[in-house]
Amino acid sequence: MPSEEKLSSYLNKSKLISNSNYAKKIRIAILGGFTLNGLEETMRVKCDEKKIQCTTYVSGYNQYNQEIIDEKSQLYKFSPDITFLIIDCRNVFGELFLNPYSLSAEERKQFVQTKSDEIINLAKTLVKKSNSKLIISNFSIPSYSPIGINETREEFGLHDMVRSLNQNIKIGLRLEPEIFIYDLNSFVSKFGEHNVFNYKQFFYGDIRISLDYIPYLAQELMGYVTAVLGLIKKCIVLDLDNTLWGGIIGEDGFDGIKLGDDPIGRAYVEFQNNLLALNQRGVLLAINSKNNFDEAIQVIKEHPNMILKEDNFACVRINWNDKVANMKEISDELNIGLDSMVFVDDDPVNIEYVRSNLPEVASIQMPADNCHNNASNLKSMTAIFDMLKLTDEDKARNTMYLEQRKRAEFKTQVGNLENFLKQMNISVNIKNADDFTIPRISQLTLKTNQFNLTTRRYQEEDIRKFSQDSKKIVECAQIKDKFGDNGITAAYIVNKDNEQQWTIDTFLLSCRVIGRGVEDGILSHIIEKARKDGISQVRGEYIKTEKNQPAENLFVDFGFKKEGDFWIFDTNDQFKKPKHLVIS
């Protein structure tokens, strides 16, 4: 686990934050049921380090109820993007926390039910009255019990009460799109109740998360901030020797490397299992290793203890080329920006080399002592892949990239692009924004950087509002071909300005379907729709960013004419609708 700086160092740094004007901005509110001084300062420093401009609001001590219920409260005036509500059992149970057995089991059940409902209502009220996402902490199950060893025999005892409270709020809030439960109970388990809760600090200033652990808490909460802003890592690029297995294949040979069956080898098997789990939830894996290809690939294909198989890797670079050059190639092949990539290597020289040449890549050095560190090291790695919602597309992403590899092979076989596209049997299925597609449309606007005309980022609640607006069209497209289903990989938002004119607010394509004429197909669909509604012109903008060069020529190639900042298409004009795909 990476160690944290002292709280005082964050407090000092927070005083030095200058009013920089970063592109990424976030407004954070912190509501606490006890003293959380220092958390706000630490989060501001951590945001500043990530070039996020952060404005904060901290509610008065233990004022969370009033702040949420009162529509005119400072909280709502502040208008946060994200609110952290951190309360504990003492807030909810009051004195009953210390003497729960003054009530009967039946009364205890009733009490927990009432309290759960109160918390669930409070959480729902906050998101209803604001545009904020809410992160609410769950409750740490105490190790203490007034009845000691009999706690585990008691019907609905103190520990059951807390467990049940956690379970109730999880069930009650699980499907709320703007509410997320932060697992504070796991946080306390990870660091230990005796460390996180310090009686002196508690009695002195009602501090219930001790000063040493505030920076760790801030670090975990940052995961939500980066996820809301769409700063997500998508791919782990791995070295092989002393990273996926112990030892060096070129020296130790197939039978000499350490992988399973011995203490050191077990650590690597565990690490591979962790990576496999990440892969299954949609994080791509790639290899960047200096080795003889044949020797190394033999291990991947044939070693009995290899957990990751060849098909788990979306891209493989095993050669003697420069690691930075390999990184760039992997980024190109996968169509993933370097800033969405994580590089893992055991060699500090490689890490430094990649770090200095490609600072946008998150480079992580494998700890020298893998036995102790690799699983927990990876835990901190999983946090940087956290997004607020795992969609079905995420879970199926690996299969999609495999299909992509097969498409590329097929393309080289067929040779010419036109023939290739004809034989691909591409179908574009246009879908309305509904409960199933809204999370994905929002995710696409937050994540798509390359084929994105305007790069406007929209949260789920924005998309939901747009979809109910009769002056807007919000749609997306599911794209299939002979190799498989690419999922929902295109989306667009059109504003119906007036009787004559529509404006394309957003138009984007996930990188894995670029270059197949899908964009022209969807654009023709929009023009045809406009024609049917008697609209005479459709216009759009291309807002240039560092990354959206792939979308630059969409309008000109299709036949739009530039007028000022806009590209205009007269719906009476002819256009070439791509013939190789079916739009439905």
Add this chain to the structure above:
Amino acid sequence: MTKTLFEIVSTVMNIPIEKISDISGPNSIPDWDSFNMFVLLDEIEKEFDVKFSLEETLEIKTVGDFRKKLEEGNK
């Protein structure tokens, strides 16, 4: 000990070390509120490897009080 003590006070309270003396406390140091006082206590405990009781903590009002407590502990 004085040097280290003053250095910690200077960092935590965000004040130049020259402005610190034994009588420094909430009246002379603007950042010395109850929370920063507690951060200071925490850092001093760690640096000098001591633990003050809750009672002792409440008796401390100035930098000089910290020094006295630390000297008592060294006896």
